[in-house]
Amino acid sequence: MSNDIRTIGFIGAGNMPQSILGGMIKGGYPASSIIVSNPSRPKLDMLEEKYGIYTSQDNHEIARKADVIVLSVKPQLMREVCEDLKANVQGWEDKLIITIAAGLRMDSYYEYFGNNIALVRVMPNTPSLVGEGVSGLVADANVSTTDRDFVTRVFDFVGITIWLEEEDAIDVLGAVAGSGPAYFFEFMHTLQRAAEELGIDSEQARAMVQQTCLGAAKMASESDFSLIDLRKQVTSKGGSTAKGVEVYQQAELGKISQRAVNAAVARNQEMAKLF
Ligand SMILES: NC(=O)c1ccc[n+]([C@@H]2O[C@H](COP(=O)([O-])OP(=O)(O)OC[C@H]3O[C@@H](n4cnc5c(N)ncnc54)[C@H](OP(=O)(O)O)[C@@H]3O)[C@@H](O)[C@H]2O)c1
Structure with a gap:
């Protein structure tokens, strides 16, 4: 102190x-x-x-x-x-x-x-x-x-x-960290729904998703590995995770994130002009 x-x-x-x-x-x-x-x-x-x-x-x-x-x-x-x-x-x-x-x-x-x-x-x-x-x-x-x-x-x-x-970087921080919780909730919701579709009880599906998110964030914050290396460490070649990750990659998740952040930055810049 x-x-x-x-x-x-x-x-x-x-x-x-x-x-x-x-x-x-x-x-x-x-x-x-x-x-x-x-x-x-x-x-x-x-x-x-x-x-x-x-x-x-x-x-x-x-x-x-x-x-x-x-x-x-x-x-x-x-x-x-x-x-x-x-x-x-x-x-x-x-x-x-x-x-x-x-x-x-x-x-x-x-x-x-x-x-x-x-x-x-x-x-x-x-x-x-x-x-x-x-x-x-x-x-x-x-x-x-x-x-x-x-x-x-x-x-x-x-x-x-x-x-x-x-100061302009605040608009980017806002688009990532300010809006980010909403992106994560949206993604978490889709994972919960996917588990429910396969017969998992809603409360259990939510618990699985939110604890996994918390655990992944904790692992990331306690590790010196890059986020992509951490992802690789939990993706055995030919395993089930690799199959799931492949689906996200085919859907070009990286480009989707870039578009989402760009859209939020643009909106932050527009809103700054309103005041
Ligand atoms: N909440 C967030 O997640 C978040 C994130 C980033 C930035 N911010 C920023 O933080 C600021 C505060 O947000 P907040 O979520 O705390 O807002 P809030 O919960 O809506 O509270 C606003 C407070 O301002 C008081 N107030 C109204 N007129 C006032 C005056 N003339 N003088 C002094 N106080 C007055 C209100 O009092 P009464 O209850 O008596 O009306 C109320 O307690 C905002 O500028 C917001 O953009 C918030």
């Missing part, structure tokens, strides 16, 4: 900030250094009771008290929330701003706050809600190395962090 403890203020108390701050506290970050604002009380009451953190319905108060601000409202509310913060709170050049809003580009925040802010844009994915996320991060030139280390630590509490050089 690093001793870089800063007061971190979440603006918005939805599912994603709840997971991040929950992960931080579980990982040993002091609850007394985490503060949150949200317009309505129920989530704040729950967070106060569960973690003993300080909460407020006043965004200004939380932004004033925080050294690091995590902007956690929906993208469509971001302009209104940021312009209101900028108009009512001083000292933005001394704070580190982190945004987790999907789609909204860094340029938008310079419009809201001016150019001399230190800004990190983070794209967490939904498995962060269960502590197994992938967060893609981009920082601007005002973000110091110690700031980067701090942000890495925050998002490592809910999974892994991947720093990207260019």
Whole structure:
């Protein structure tokens, strides 16, 4: 546990900030250094009771008290929330701003706050809600190395962090890690259906598929072999796995994945223009 403890203020108390701050506290970050604002009380009451953190319905108060601000409202509310913060709170050049809003580009925040802010844009994915996320991060030139280390630590509490050089790469990360859980669920569903078609009970088929997926992911994450080498290691020549894999290869699974990712990247780029 690093001793870089800063007061971190979440603006918005939805599912994603709840997971991040929950992960931080579980990982040993002091609850007394985490503060949150949200317009309505129920989530704040729950967070106060569960973690003993300080909460407020006043965004200004939380932004004033925080050294690091995590902007956690929906993208469509971001302009209104940021312009209101900028108009009512001083000292933005001394704070580190982190945004987790999907789609909204860094340029938008310079419009809201001016150019001399230190800004990190983070794209967490939904498995962060269960502590197994992938967060893609981009920082601007005002973000110091110690700031980067701090942000890495925050998002490592809910999974892994991947720093990207260019903001455009966030669209690719979104198309792979952001959309990826849906691709895996779709694929898992098709395997479950295939087992059911051959007479396996639905619950058993689901258990087989999800545990196999979990096991394969664990093997991959614990191994130094490439993914293709791991695949080869479980594919004996002339065996049943080889027959199954051949069917996927004939259907050109690689090209299908490329098309899926390209389509999602294109949509991310289109959506970024909507804000
Ligand atoms: N969930 C994900 O998997 C995921 C993944 C990547 C990125 N993100 C990003 O994370 C951000 C938060 O998402 P979420 O899933 O946590 O959303 P959410 O569960 O819908 O929560 C949004 C929260 O914002 C609060 N809010 C509304 N107006 C506000 C204001 N003026 N000031 C402060 N808070 C306000 C809402 O309060 P009330 O309940 O009182 O209305 C609500 O608690 C979004 O920008 C999203 O793009 C989420």
